Structures are given as structure tokens and as C-alpha cells.
Amino acid sequence: MITALFYGLAASLADGAACVAVSIKSFLTFPLWTAFLPAALAWTAAGFRGMSPERLISTNILSLVLGPL
Numbered sequence: 744m745i746t747a748l749f750y751g752l753a754a755s756l757a758d759g760a761a762c763v764a765v766s767i768k769s770f771l772t773f774p775l776w777t778a779f780l781p782a783a784l785a786w787t788a789a790g791f792r793g794m795s796p797e798r799l800i801s802t803n804i805l806s807l808v809l810g811p812l
Contacts (some may be wrong), residue, residue: 751805760808
């Protein structure tokens with residue numbers, strides 16, 4: 744459960760950065776989809792870690808809920 748919490752918190756920081764990028768998209772000079780790469784990489788790393796499906800779901804839910812906050 745500790746690894747799911749760690750990856751969920753890391754992905755929530757990346758989701759928060761992506762939410763900020765969406766909010767200020769008119770000021771950005773890079774494509775908007777690049778802001779979502781860190782979150783996708785965190786989810787992929789959690790999947791490669793070999794977590795059970797329940798822990799992967801809890802990681803994704805944790806990151807998607809805490810990211811916009």
C-alpha cells in the first residue's frame with residue numbers, strides 16, 4: 744500500500760502541473776499535450792512496478808482526485 748500511495752502522490756503532483764498548464768494554455772509556447780507526459784510516466788512506472796490491479800486503480804484514483812486540488 745505504501746508504494747501505491749507514493750506513486751499516487753507523485754502522479755498527483757504531475758496532474759496538478761497539467762491542470763495549471765491547461766489553465767494558462769494561452770501563455771504556453773509548447774504543445775499542451777506535453778504537460779500530461781509526467782502523469783502518464785508516473786502511471787506507467789506504477790504499472791511496471793508490478794502492482795496488483797487494485798493498487799493501480801487506487802494509485803490512479805488518488806492522483807486524479809488530488810491533482811486538481
